[in-house]
Amino acid sequence: MSQYLVLIYEDEKAWANATEAEAGKILAEHGEFGERNRSSLSGGNALQPTSTSTSIRRDSSGGFSVTDAPFAETKEALGGYYLIEANDLDEAIGVAKQVPAPFGGVEVRPIRTFD
Numbered sequence: 001m002s003q004y005l006v007l008i009y010e011d012e013k014a015w016a017n018a019t020e021a022e023a024g025k026i027l028a029e030h031g032e033f034g035e036r037n038r039s040s041l042s043g044g045n046a047l048q049p050t051s052t053s054t055s056i057r058r059d060s061s062g063g064f065s066v067t068d069a070p071f072a073e074t075k076e077a078l079g080g081y082y083l084i085e086a087n088d089l090d091e092a093i094g095v096a097k098q099v100p101a102p103f104g105g106v107e108v109r110p111i112r113t114f115d
Contacts, residue, residue: 001085003042003111004092009076010104012049018103029100037084040095044082076104083111 018026034041050069057065082099086092089110096108 001087002092004084004086004089004096005109005111006044006082006084006092006096006099007078007107007109008080008082008099008101008104009107010079010101011075012077012079014103015079016049026100026102033098033100037095037098040084040086042083042085044080046080047078050077079104 015023034044053069055067055069059065084092084095086095089108092108092110096106099106
């Protein structure tokens with residue numbers, strides 16, 4: 001089995017404007033997704049909004065620049081992820097299609113292993 005990371009990108013403003021009922025429904029859908037795919041899931045987490053992020057970049061003098069902001073301003077931001085195990089990419093895509101992402105979409109990436 002191979003591991004894949006399912007990255008969940010969504011519009012943070014849409015999340016911020018969601019009603020309590022809408023947010024509760026989406027969280028319940030994530031719970032249902034977890035139950036349905038328990039055997040494939042190795043982990044996952046939701047992330048705090050990008051307003052809480054800190055970006056670190058090496059500068060030209062070999063030091064570091066630390067800023068309170070994401071690397072780039074985008075409409076959709078990484079909001080969470082699931083680590084899954086699947087026999088191949090097609091199976092991973094089948095699992096990823098079930099991830100609730102009403103304000104965006106998901107990206108599937110294979111985990112790189114080093115021998």
